[in-house]
Amino acid sequence: MPFLKSLNPLQYKAATCTTGPLLILAGAGSGKTKVLTSRIAHLIIHKKVAPSNILAVTFTNKAAHEIKERLEKLVGDKSQEILTGTFHTVGLKILREEGHRIGLNSKLTIYDEEEQTLLIKLVMSELSIDEKDAPHKMVLYEINLAKNGNLSPDEYRFQSSNPIADYVAMIYRAYQNKLILMNAVDFGDLICKPIQMFKTMPDVLEKYRDLFKYILVDEYQDTNKTQYVLTNLLAARHKNICVVGDPDQSIYGWRGANIDNILKFKEDYPGTTLVKLEQNYRSTKNILAASNCVIQNNEQRLDKTLWTDNHEGEMVTFEECLNEYQEARFVVNTVKKIMAHDQKLKYKDFTVLYRTNTQSRTFEEVCFEEGIPYTIIGGFKFFDRREIKDTLAYLKAIINPHDSLNFLRIVNVPPRGIGKAALDKVHAISRAHNLSLYDSFKKAVDDRILIKQEIRDFVGSFDMLRRESSEMPLHEFTSRMLDITGYSDFWEKKNTEDALERVKNLDGLVSAISNYVNNHPKAALSDYLNLVSLMSDADGYEEKHNRVTFMTIHSAKGLEFPIVFMVGMEEGLFPHKRCMEEDEDTLEEERRLCYVGMTRAKRQLFLVSAKNRSAGKETNQTVPSRFINEISADYIRRKDVAPQGTAQDHIERIRKLLGS
DNA sequence: GTAATATAGCTTTTT
DNA sequence: GCTATATTAC
Numbered sequence: 099m100p101f102l103k104s105l106n107p108l109q110y111k112a113a114t115c116t117t118g119p120l121l122i123l124a125g126a127g128s129g130k131t132k133v134l135t136s137r138i139a140h141l142i143i144h145k146k147v148a149p150s151n152i153l154a155v156t157f158t159n160k161a162a163h164e165i166k167e168r169l170e171k172l173v174g175d176k177s178q179e180i181l182t183g184t185f186h187t188v189g190l191k192i193l194r195e196e197g198h199r200i201g202l203n204s205k206l207t208i209y210d211e212e213e214q215t216l217l218i219k220l221v222m223s224e225l226s227i228d229e230k231d232a233p234h235k236m237v238l239y240e241i242n243l244a245k246n247g248n249l250s251p252d253e254y255r256f257q258s259s260n261p262i263a264d265y266v267a268m269i270y271r272a273y274q275n276k277l278i279l280m281n282a283v284d285f286g287d288l289i290c291k292p293i294q295m296f297k298t299m300p301d302v303l304e305k306y307r308d309l310f311k312y313i314l315v316d317e318y319q320d321t322n323k324t325q326y327v328l329t330n331l332l333a334a335r336h337k338n339i340c341v342v343g344d345p346d347q348s349i350y351g352w353r354g355a356n357i358d359n360i361l362k363f364k365e366d367y368p369g370t371t372l373v374k375l376e377q378n379y380r381s382t383k384n385i386l387a388a389s390n391c392v393i394q395n396n397e398q399r400l401d402k403t404l405w406t407d408n409h410e411g412e413m414v415t416f417e418e419c420l421n422e423y424q425e426a427r428f429v430v431n432t433v434k435k436i437m438a439h440d441q442k443l444k445y446k447d448f449t450v451l452y453r454t455n456t457q458s459r460t461f462e463e464v465c466f467e468e469g470i471p472y473t474i475i476g477g478f479k480f481f482d483r484r485e486i487k488d489t490l491a492y493l494k495a496i497i498n499p500h501d502s503l504n505f506l507r508i509v510n511v512p513p514r515g516i517g518k519a520a521l522d523k524v525h526a527i528s529r530a531h532n533l534s535l536y537d538s539f540k541k542a543v544d545d546r547i548l549i550k551q552e553i554r555d556f557v558g559s560f561d562m563l564r565r566e567s568s569e570m571p572l573h574e575f576t577s578r579m580l581d582i583t584g585y586s587d588f589w590e591k592k593n594t595e596d597a598l599e600r601v602k603n604l605d606g607l608v609s610a611i612s613n614y615v616n617n618h619p620k621a622a623l624s625d626y627l628n629l630v631s632l633m634s635d636a637d638g639y640e641e642k643h644n645r646v647t648f649m650t651i652h653s654a655k656g657l658e659f660p661i662v663f664m665v666g667m668e669e670g671l672f673p674h675k676r677c678m679e680e681d682e683d684t685l686e687e688e689r690r691l692c693y694v695g696m697t698r699a700k701r702q703l704f705l706v707s708a709k710n711r712s713a714g715k716e717t718n719q720t721v722p723s724r725f726i727n728e729i730s731a732d733y734i735r736r737k738d739v740a741p742q743g744t745a746q747d748h749i750e751r752i753r754k755l756l757g758s
Numbered sequence: 759g760t761a762a763t764a765t766a767g768c769t770t771t772t773t
Numbered sequence: 774g775c776t777a778t779a780t781t782a783c
Contacts, residue, residue, distance in 0.1 A: 158773080186773055211772085285773055353772065454770055459774085476772085484776095510760095517760045632773070652771045674770055691771080713769090 101136050101172055105129075112373040113137040116145055116312075119333075119367035120340040121360070125404040126389070126697035127380025127658065130342050134314060135165055137340065138180065139172035141312055149179035153310040155329070157317040159184060159633065161656055181310070185325050186632050189288035196295055196302050200278075205624050207282040207498045208631035212487070214238060214284050217503055221272045232265035240266045241273065245286030246322045246354025248293060279534070281500040289324040296331045303331060311336045317656070318343035318363070322354035330366070339367065345400055346393050349652060349691045351684070361400070378404045378697075380658055382411025385703050388733040389696040395728050396686045413735040414696075414703045416667070416726055421710040421717070422457075426464035428706060429663050433470065433646060436661060436702075445471055447660040449647045451695045453672040457665065458648045465646065475649035481630055485589065485600040486607055490627065492579055495536070496564050497623050502528075502535035509539070512588035514552050523547055536560070559583065572623050573612035580604060651695040662699035664692075667707040668720040692725045705734075 112122045113136040124130035141147040156162045162182040169177035194204045218234050244254040255267035296303040313333050318341035333339035348357045364370045419425040433448050458474050465472045491504040510516040528538040542548045543557050559582050580586040589597045673688035707722050
């Protein structure tokens with residue numbers, strides 16, 4: 099078969115060793131996607147495995163789509179039947195099929211972080227727990243941590259050493275009860291709930307074990323405890339589990355990822371076949387050598403040396419600029435210079451990677467001035483805008499009548515004369531009769547507790563919309579909803595520049611939904627809403643656009659570009675000061691992040707820093723990142739810039755450098 | 759009781 | 774620089 103012939107011997111082994119547990123340690127740029135797709139194609143074509151018996155879990159939806167696309171070329175229509183997606187997509191699929199057994203129906207709402215926060219605040223106020231005793235942000239963090247570790251409220255309280263663990267456990271318990279009442283789940287639940295069902299309902303476990311006879315997990319180094327447990331339960335019978343990953347690229351520890359999952363795979367699955375892919379097909383010798391210099395400084399790692407047959411290439415460049423504005427100018431000018439020199443390169447061959455999203459602003463400004471086309475991945479997303487969130491909240495509240503949280507969000511937007519006093523009454527009814535907020539609201543109107551005509555009308559139109567929601571195409575419904583609720587009007591009437599922008603965005607959302615309807619004629623509104631909730635930043639990256647891409651290093655995972663700029667290479671920013679304050683492990687994770695960034699580059703890598711960086715209203719002098727110093731002089735060319743400003747500044751800078 | 763306006767506080771990475 | 778809270782105006 100042609101697709102197997104193009105593999106090197108180790109890749110071939112990884113693709114064709116189809117029975118029993120398989121661990122593929124795949125270094126950066128070692129062709130792991132090619133191996134994964136070849137393996138699936140081999141299973142279907144040569145081993146006659148039914149496509150529906152294959153589960154391929156990826157880190158992002160984009161990676162899942164890419165695998166599907168490549169597979170379509172290899173196996174044709176059969177690729178449609180393979181289940182590919184993130185852990186969250188898979189969990190959702192299971193919950194929509196089986197959730198009725200634990201009190202969830204298929205119209206369930208997925209709560210994102212903002213909705214989680216609102217619910218926690220709501221629960222805290224109901225339990226009269228003060229923000230001072232348990233800051234909601236810490237509560238959220240702890241609850242998510244517990245869920246990633248597959249801990250119930252009781253287990254959490256037992257294990258946690260956090261001083262507010264008692265409060266958190268209490269809030270966590272109430273929070274879970276609320277979620278069920280609201281027919282809603284958070285990200286953690288998408289994985290925890292299926293596990294709970296597998297453990298308590300043997301028939302459900304049987305069903306999915308038999309369905310997913312062959313399991314593949316990509317980016318295994320970034321799986322957490324629950325994800326481990328889920329795959330472990332599923333794979334226990336057939337033991338056909340293949341995981342791919344690279345411990346050196348584990349960068350999601352802060353989200354509960356457990357690097358031990360990959361390090362201890364061999365112990366968890368006796369009889370594991372191990373394949374190490376160490377030949378890099380992506381980068382030049384210089385880039386690879388420089389990257390190896392950095393990662394070698396980590397104590398905790400499996401020994402592994404990536405090598406390549408590629409050219410020596412250009413040296414890695416380190417450029418120290420005066421400030422972040424000059425940093426952006428340097429990048430833009432270099433892009434122009436390189437493109438003038440090599441006509442074959444396009445804008446889309448360049449990427450700018452940074453540690454924090456806020457860094458994108460300066461680059462955006464300079465590119466705008468210079469007329470360089472660009473796209474920003476992540477950061478302030480379209481779906482994070484207030485008007486879009488409000489609209490989605492309306493839609494969620496309409497199709498899921500139990501979703502009190504989103505109902506609460508929109509009940510007085512636009513203002514309908516429903517303030518704190520009115521809501522207190524509704525909350526009282528809700529508690530007294532154990533009703534959803536919407537039903538309580540209706541009861542308050544029926545019982546003439548709320549008498550304003552405006553409020554009566556609102557309840558009437560809400561009921562009508564709920565009836566209509568399944569009677570017309572999704573985009574038409576959305577448009578009608580915006581009309582009837584007066585939400586569009588609310589912004590239009592304001593008539594400010596900002597408000598008109600928001601109206602434009604609402605139109606944008608309607609056409610996005612219309613687009614979706616064209617591609618998914620049979621989809622329901624809940625399908626769309628769930629899709630939006632599970633969409634990731636990297637999913638928005640479109641290679642067909644010929645633009646320079648800006649994104650965080652985290653978002654760049656799994657991608658590659660001919661020319662890469664890593665900017666903000668300064669102590670305190672990268673490694674980030676919040677990580678430096680913590681233990682050695684988190685610093686090692688920063689180093690892995692640096693390694694991930696560097697190994698995205700195929701031809702040329704620029705490391706850039708700013709000697710002066712403004713943080714808020716202050717400007718601070720900086721010291722180049724320790725990661726720069728870790729690169730041997732053989733592979734890096736340094737360009738320093740003369741000190742700036744007055745003699746006083748200069749003395750000040752030297753003092754800072756000396757740490758006095 | 760509710761709506762509009764001023765102020766303070768935070769900004770690591772994300773499914 | 775942008776959002777949640779506090780204050781004031783209606």
